[in-house]
Amino acid sequence: xxxxxxxxxxxxxxxxxxxxxxxxxxxxxxxxxxxxxxxxxxxxxxxxxxxxxxxxxxxxxxxxxxxxxxxxxxxxxxxxxxxxxxxxxxxxxxxxxxxxxxxxxxxxxxxxxxxxxxxxxxxxxxxxxxxxxxxxxxxxxxxxxxxxxxxxxxxxxxxxxxxxxxxxxxxxxxxxxxxxxxxxxxxxxxxxxxxxxxxxxxxxxxxxxxxxxxxxxxxxxxxxxxxxxxxxxxxxxxxxxxxxxxxxxxxxxxxxxxxxxxxxxxxxxxxxxxxxxxxxxxxxxxxxxxxxxxxxxxxxxxxxxxxxxxxxxxxxxxxxxxxxxxxxxxxxxxxxxxxxxxxxxxxxxxxxxxxxxxxxxxxxxxxxxxxxxxxxxxxxxxxxxxxxxxxxxxxxxxxxxxxxxxxxxxxxxxxxxxxxxxxxxxxxxxxxxxxxxxxxxxxxxxxxxxxxxxxxxxxxxxxxxxxxxxxxxxxxxxxxxxxxxxxxxxxxxxxxxxxxxxxxxxxxxxxxxxxxxxxxxxxxxxxxxxxxxxxxxxxx
Numbered sequence: 001x002x003x004x005x006x007x008x009x010x011x012x013x014x015x016x017x018x019x020x021x022x023x024x025x026x027x028x029x030x031x032x033x034x035x036x037x038x039x040x041x042x043x044x045x046x047x048x049x050x051x052x053x054x055x056x057x058x059x060x061x062x063x064x065x066x067x068x069x070x071x072x073x074x075x076x077x078x079x080x081x082x083x084x085x086x087x088x089x090x091x092x093x094x095x096x097x098x099x100x101x102x103x104x105x106x107x108x109x110x111x112x113x114x115x116x117x118x119x120x121x122x123x124x125x126x127x128x129x130x131x132x133x134x135x136x137x138x139x140x141x142x143x144x145x146x147x148x149x150x151x152x153x154x155x156x157x158x159x160x161x162x163x164x165x166x167x168x169x170x171x172x173x174x175x176x177x178x179x180x181x182x183x184x185x186x187x188x189x190x191x192x193x194x195x196x197x198x199x200x201x202x203x204x205x206x207x208x209x210x211x212x213x214x215x216x217x218x219x220x221x222x223x224x225x226x227x228x229x230x231x232x233x234x235x236x237x238x239x240x241x242x243x244x245x246x247x248x249x250x251x252x253x254x255x256x257x258x259x260x261x262x263x264x265x266x267x268x269x270x271x272x273x274x275x276x277x278x279x280x281x282x283x284x285x286x287x288x289x290x291x292x293x294x295x296x297x298x299x300x301x302x303x304x305x306x307x308x309x310x311x312x313x314x315x316x317x318x319x320x321x322x323x324x325x326x327x328x329x330x331x332x333x334x335x336x337x338x339x340x341x342x343x344x345x346x347x348x349x350x351x352x353x354x355x356x357x358x359x360x361x362x363x364x365x366x367x368x369x370x371x372x373x374x375x376x377x378x379x380x381x382x383x384x385x386x387x388x389x390x391x392x393x394x395x396x397x398x399x400x401x402x403x404x405x406x407x408x409x410x411x412x413x414x415x416x417x418x419x420x421x422x423x424x425x426x427x428x429x430x431x432x433x434x435x436x437x438x439x440x441x442x443x444x445x446x447x448x449x450x451x452x453x454x455x456x457x458x459x460x461x462x463x464x465x466x467x468x469x470x471x472x473x474x475x476x477x478x479x480x481x482x483x484x485x486x487x488x489x490x491x492x493x494x495x496x497x498x499x500x501x502x503x504x505x506x507x508x509x510x511x512x513x514x515x516x517x518x519x520x521x522x523x524x525x526x527x528x529x530x531x532x533x534x535x536x537x538x539x540x
Contacts, residue, residue, distance in 0.1 A: 003128040007032070012119055013152060015126055016145040020044045027132040029263035032124035036259045039115060040134045046143040048134040049114040052259045058110055059088055060212025062098065067106065072097045108141045112148060113214045119152040120159045120216075129264055155216055162219040165226045166204060169215075173222065173231045174200040180230045190221040203237040250279050257289055266293050284310050288320060295327055303327035311343075318349030325358055329365075338362045353382040353392070361395055369402035390420040397429055401436075409433050417446075424454030431463050440467055458487035462495055469498055478502045493523035500532065509536050 005015070012030065016039070019028065023044035030037045037051040059073045068076075076092045083091060089107065092098045134140070175198040187195065193211050202210070208218045225231040257272035270293055276286035291306035307324040310316055321344035328337035341359045349355040356379035363372035376396045380388060388396075393416030401409040413430035420426060427450030434443035444467050450460045465480035481499050484491055496519035503512035513533055520529045 003126075005126055007122055007124045007126060010126075012121065012126065013149050015128070016046075016149070019128065020145045024128070024130065025133075026128055026130040027134075027263065029127045029129070029259075029265065030118055030121060030124060031126075031260075031265070031268065032121040035121070035124075036256050036263075037114065037118045037121075038134075038259070038263065039118065040132070040140075042133075042140070042142065044145075046111070046115065046145055046148070047140040049111045049118070050134075051114050051117060052255050058106065061106055061110060062092075064212045065106065067102055068092065068097055104141075108143070111141055112143065113216075115148055116152050116155050117215060119156050122156075127263055127265060158220060159216065162216075162223045165223050166219055168236070169205040169208070170203045170236045171233055172200060172203045172235050172237060173198055173226070174234045175225070176230050176232065180225075183228075183230075185228070188221060188224070190217045191225060194218060194221045195225075198231070200234055206237075250276055250283065253279070254283075254286060257286065261289060261293060266297055269293050284313060284316075288323075291320075291323060291327070295323060295330075298330075300327045300330040304331065311340075316347065318344040318347045318352060318355060320344075321347065322349065322352070322355050322358065325362075329358075329362065334362055334365060338366075351382055353379040353388070356382065357392055357395070360399065364395060364399055364402070369399050372399040373403050373405075387419045390416060390423040390426055393420070393423075393426055394429060397426075397433070401433060406433060406437055410437065417449075422453050424450040424457045424460060426450075427453065428457065428460045428463060431460070431467075435463070435467060440471065443467055456487055458484045458491050461487070462491060465495070465498070469502075474502050474505060489518075490522065493519040493526065493529070495519075496522065497526075497529060504536065509539075512536060 003015075003018075007030070015028065019041050021044070024041050025043055026041055028039045028041065030039070035051065038049065039046060040048040059068075059077065062068045063070055063073050072092070076088050076095070076097065079091050079095070080086065080088055086094075089098075089103045093100050093103055175195065180195070190213060193213065194207055197207055197210055204218065204222065207222075208215055211218060213221075222231060253272045253275040257269050257276065260266070260269035260272060270290065273286040273290045273293070276283050277290075280286075287306050288310045291303045291310065294300070294303035294306060304324065304327045307320055307327060310320050311324055321340045325337040325340035325344070328334070328340060338359065341355055341362065344352075344355050345359075356375050360372045360376040360379065363369075363375060372395070376392065376399055379392065380396075383392075393412055397409040397412040397416070400406075400412060410430065410433045413426055413433055416426045417423065417430060427446050431443040431447035431450065434440075434446060444464065447460055447464045447467065450457065451464070454460070461480045461484035465477045465484060468474070468477035468480060477498070481495050481502075484495055485499070496515045500512045500515035500519065503509075503515055513536055516529050516533050520526060520533070523529065
């Protein structure tokens with residue numbers, strides 16, 4: 001269940017309390033102007049938090065806390081250049097520069113500081129998506145949100161005061177050093193760190209970066225100095241022309257676009273990727289993600305335009321052609337979709353089971369059951385130790401059944417329901433296959449289990465009705481068919497025809513005629529239905 005809203009209407013602490021009380025698992029995405037943050041929950045506890053485009057200060061935090069020296073940090077950063085698949089913390093642990101327990105304690109502190117910073121956002125929007133977990137995080141914490149609320153509230157109160165003196169991070173201050181020295185005042189530890197760096201050229205953002213302290217600590221230190229009259233505002237930093245150094249801005253908008261896309265905030269994602277293209281029209285990464293967004297938005301023609309542009313490059317990867325095929329398929333252009341998937345295989349996607357699954361589906365839609373079965377069976381071992389998804393079992397069973405291998409279809413569906421015990425669609429298909437083999441009792445068990453998993457799937461109720469109808473249990477069939485058309489009144493003429501037959505046997509002639517007339521609207525060329533209606537009316 002998604003939860004959306006404005007931070008003007010509901011504060012972030014209120015939202016956190018709501019998610020904690022509901023013991024929710026998922027990701028809370030928060031936006032404020034061009035800033036994007038996320039807080040991940042696991043059963044109501046905070047498991048991870050991060051802010052896009054905010055410098056990762058784990059190394060700085062470790063140095064500031066005295067856990068490691070600046071030289072050890074530089075050693076770890078140098079090693080990371082040769083071990084790109086490892087995080088800095090893991091490298092420091094491997095080199096025994098820091099213990100794993102201490103690393104975890106510092107990561108927890110980093111996560112808490114990210115949450116505190118998000119508390120200062122009083123405008124913007126929030127969006128919670130259930131069952132989303134952080135990607136590629138080796139260490140997750142378990143923090144009760146309520147334990148952060150008190151400190152967060154204190155910081156928010158103080159931050160509102162700080163903003164009156166320091167309204168933006170591009171402000172440059174100059175320090176009256178003589179006056180400070182003559183005053184003899186005792187500085188805080190944070191002020192002792194900041195003062196040597198205040199030179200009339202560095203802005204607040206630079207002070208945050210170079211001290212390794214969080215924004216709140218730097219802001220609080222500067223606020224005290226400004227209030228005491230030791231600091232004077234001398235202007236703002238002058239931004240370099242975009243034509244000279246666009247890389248930082250491109251990266252910023254690209255990161256935001258990806259973060260918005262993963263959070264399901266598609267319009268915001270489109271906005272950021274278009275900003276990337278405004279800065280760098282040839283950015284294929286942004287164009288590719290625009291194509292992905294358009295697929296999710298159902299704008300398939302736009303997706304084709306975007307993805308074809310990326311596919312024109314000799315360096316285009318299989319994923320580009322895979323998604324291009326999805327867009328073509330939704331437009332009904334199956335020949336083009338199949339060509340895109342074959343190109344994806346030629347570009348190195350032959351070992352990607354998702355690409356082979358897509359090709360197998362296209363073969364099915366073209367009526368090529370044998371070819372579909374061969375491709376889907378080739379895809380199976382490529383999933384490795386992880387079992388294929390419910391979608392693979394569905395199409396593999398359909399391909400087997402249409403190819404005349406009903407026993408194979410039943411075997412696949414039986415395995416699929418064991419692997420994915422909550423897939424109502426697989427239970428439905430299993431019921432159909434079992435009934436086709438004359439195993440009616442087993443078919444009913446499968447269909448009943450399917451309705452337990454998803455009582456709103458109309459096809460399951462229709463199949464239960466068919467089983468009862470063939471067995472002569474007309475009351476049960478009537479009840480099942482009524483549930484089926486309740487969920488989808490356009491399920492098919494066959495349901496309404498049988499409903500009419502049952503009504504006639506119950507001597508409910510008017511109801512029988514009504515059901516047959518409904519069936520006739522779905523199958524206007526069915527002469528038998530018309531004959532039934534005329535026959536009953538003639539007897540009235």
